[in-house]
Amino acid sequence: MHPLRVGTALSAVLTRGGAACCRGASTSGAAGLRNDINKELSSSATAYHPADGECPSALTTRRSDPTSSLLALVECGKRLSTQLDVPSASHRPLAGHRGLSPSSVSCRNERRLPLWSLRATLLMSPSSVTMVRHLGTTTNLDEAAQAAGLNKVAVSAEVLSRVKDHGLLHTAGLIGGKWADVASDKSTFEVRNPATGAVIATMPRMRADETRAAIAAAHAVLPQWRARPARERAAVLRKWHDLIQEHKADIAAIMTLECGKPTAEALGEIASGAASVDWFAGEAVRVCGDVLEPPMRDRRMLVLKQPVGVVGAITPWNFPMSMITRKVAPALAAGCTVVLKPAELTPLTAVALAELAERAELPDGCLNIVMGDAAAIGHELVSSDTVRKLGFTGSTAVGRLLASGAGNTVKRISLELGGNAPVIVFEDADVELAAKGIVASALRNAGQTCICANRVFVHDKVYDKLAAAVTSLTAKLKVGDGSETGVTIGPLITPAALEKVTGHVSDAVSKGGKLLFGGSKPELPQPLAGGNFFAPTVIGEATIDMRCFKEETFGPLIPLFRFQSDEEAVLLANTTEYGLAAYFYTRDLARAWRVAEELEFGMIGLNEVAITSEVAPFGGVKASGLGREQSKYGLAEFLDIKYVCMGLGYSPT
Numbered sequence: 001m002h003p004l005r006v007g008t009a010l011s012a013v014l015t016r017g018g019a020a021c022c023r024g025a026s027t028s029g030a031a032g033l034r035n036d037i038n039k040e041l042s043s044s045a046t047a048y049h050p051a052d053g054e055c056p057s058a059l060t061t062r063r064s065d066p067t068s069s070l071l072a073l074v075e076c077g078k079r080l081s082t083q084l085d086v087p088s089a090s091h092r093p094l095a096g097h098r099g100l101s102p103s104s105v106s107c108r109n110e111r112r113l114p115l116w117s118l119r120a121t122l123l124m125s126p127s128s129v130t131m132v133r134h135l136g137t138t139t140n141l142d143e144a145a146q147a148a149g150l151n152k153v154a155v156s157a158e159v160l161s162r163v164k165d166h167g168l169l170h171t172a173g174l175i176g177g178k179w180a181d182v183a184s185d186k187s188t189f190e191v192r193n194p195a196t197g198a199v200i201a202t203m204p205r206m207r208a209d210e211t212r213a214a215i216a217a218a219h220a221v222l223p224q225w226r227a228r229p230a231r232e233r234a235a236v237l238r239k240w241h242d243l244i245q246e247h248k249a250d251i252a253a254i255m256t257l258e259c260g261k262p263t264a265e266a267l268g269e270i271a272s273g274a275a276s277v278d279w280f281a282g283e284a285v286r287v288c289g290d291v292l293e294p295p296m297r298d299r300r301m302l303v304l305k306q307p308v309g310v311v312g313a314i315t316p317w318n319f320p321m322s323m324i325t326r327k328v329a330p331a332l333a334a335g336c337t338v339v340l341k342p343a344e345l346t347p348l349t350a351v352a353l354a355e356l357a358e359r360a361e362l363p364d365g366c367l368n369i370v371m372g373d374a375a376a377i378g379h380e381l382v383s384s385d386t387v388r389k390l391g392f393t394g395s396t397a398v399g400r401l402l403a404s405g406a407g408n409t410v411k412r413i414s415l416e417l418g419g420n421a422p423v424i425v426f427e428d429a430d431v432e433l434a435a436k437g438i439v440a441s442a443l444r445n446a447g448q449t450c451i452c453a454n455r456v457f458v459h460d461k462v463y464d465k466l467a468a469a470v471t472s473l474t475a476k477l478k479v480g481d482g483s484e485t486g487v488t489i490g491p492l493i494t495p496a497a498l499e500k501v502t503g504h505v506s507d508a509v510s511k512g513g514k515l516l517f518g519g520s521k522p523e524l525p526q527p528l529a530g531g532n533f534f535a536p537t538v539i540g541e542a543t544i545d546m547r548c549f550k551e552e553t554f555g556p557l558i559p560l561f562r563f564q565s566d567e568e569a570v571l572l573a574n575t576t577e578y579g580l581a582a583y584f585y586t587r588d589l590a591r592a593w594r595v596a597e598e599l600e601f602g603m604i605g606l607n608e609v610a611i612t613s614e615v616a617p618f619g620g621v622k623a624s625g626l627g628r629e630q631s632k633y634g635l636a637e638f639l640d641i642k643y644v645c646m647g648l649g650y651s652p653t
């Protein structure tokens, strides 16, 4: 981690502002400051657990009154959005916020800077601070930064320099509207840039306690949120959508920093994620039940659609935004509230989205975020009776675990799991189009997409032409840091992912595969030498005994297999436990229908690989999952059906 440097321009001075300023403080200098900050942190260590009746209504009023914002913040430990009345934007609190009593913060200065705010300011706007005077003693700035805990909970200088709106950068979870930057046991985890291996943030490692608090917060606000007219919920979602669009450059920068995808792809994901939010805002007002034709005269029969309740959402790192919006937007649209656990590899995108949701005036508790100990959090979400639905995207192994746990509380579950997508290129295909599609699909996000083309079956008659076209397109790609212009292939997410791809390539070559392009870790200059890069790779003459036939590679590998007949191609394509997406290229209409029906997959791309859309159902069969996201089918996953039979009490003639 690059330690945060504290700058030199004088603009904030923290002074002792009266007897009550620093409770019980007796030492001075950095040690005194550290003691006092620690006291504040420990005295408020549980402040983010929402107490009954705390904050929401009071804050709604106070938010609209800028003069009392700071007081509200202090009283409730509440994260305020744009109306916080502090003299300088640079002093807007940006990290976690703690409940302090008003008396503990009466600092005599034009900047009313409580201890936690000093910490936030040092973290996010270091150049605005040149001197810290605490209890009448001037403290060295580096010591002050350290005393404020910035070496423990922080984002790196690299993040600060690439992201313009530092308000998006929380190193904290969100529970009941409060940013919680210290885990109950004070443990942390690190987030790394996969392009360099450098630590870019340190986050609180939350567990069961925080998850229970988040579930309670989601449950507390559920009655108010589901009672809001759908049009109002839609308005909040639209505002969220607009703010996401407005901040897309910053979100893309965060995404590239933590998951490595090239900026253009990050922007593509943001467009897709924002489109989901907009779509579900539209769908919110179109939820409607049915009036059935009763078989008897003396009663009426109705079907109501109601929100399922509190939703747990667990998301992966490869699409740090769109896997969240596909769950959170329909849940909120339906009137549900959410506890989200983003991937620990990519939590910064998630908290940035939550910050924007707050700015869109999503009520506190409607969206909560916990992160850290995945197994402990997952266990709480699965075993809680309050959580009525769990939406999960990730590996089949974890999906199986969650599905079996969810059975005990008989909750609804949707699972978007692994894939091992085939592409079939028939002899009548447009080979150039197919080659472009194969490279785009297989190498998207460096091959780390659940619907990436993973196994390419090519008819013998067009094999050589297709292999040459795929190799030539692959050779044009540029590997590097996703934030650099022109880079099309970023790093893999972790060293383990790199190892898996390396293993698949060496296994294929050892079994007779022909290396047509790539095949190794590229030579890149510092600091990228520490990154998880693998060259996009094409292997010809692949066979079914290879690992790349049986397993999802999740890396930039295109294995080409030969086939002779339609039956053989479909059999090969279906020979997998997975059933997420499949693609094929043909110009024969009869073959198109037959093959689309015969492929055992949830999504089919015919002469097209860009199949994802907010209006179309996304999901798989077999070991690729259950349920659907996106589209009207995705909204239905968050609605319970209730049948109401009304006896009229008389029999009309």
Ligand SMILES: NC(=O)c1ccc[n+]([C@@H]2O[C@H](COP(=O)([O-])OP(=O)(O)OC[C@H]3O[C@@H](n4cnc5c(N)ncnc54)[C@H](O)[C@@H]3O)[C@@H](O)[C@H]2O)c1
Binding pocket: 314, 315, 316, 317, 318, 319, 323, 341, 342, 343, 344, 374, 375, 376, 377, 378, 379, 393, 394, 395, 396, 398, 399, 401, 402, 415, 416, 417, 418, 419, 449, 450, 451, 552, 554, 580, 619, 620, 624, 625
């Ligand atoms: N079908 C889809 O829509 C889709 C989309 C994206 C990714 N994926 C799949 O996801 C996989 C890659 O993602 P990944 O490596 O992050 O998967 P993963 O299963 O390891 O992690 C996914 C999420 O589950 C969490 N998790 C891990 N162990 C857990 C546990 N015991 N209890 C609860 N949560 C737990 C992780 O922290 C993360 O948030 C690939 O197989 C890919 O195909 C599928």
Ligand SMILES: O=CCCC(=O)O
Binding pocket: 272, 318, 319, 322, 448, 449, 450, 451, 612
């Ligand atoms: O990895 C899964 C998501 C892919 C997509 O949104 O197209």
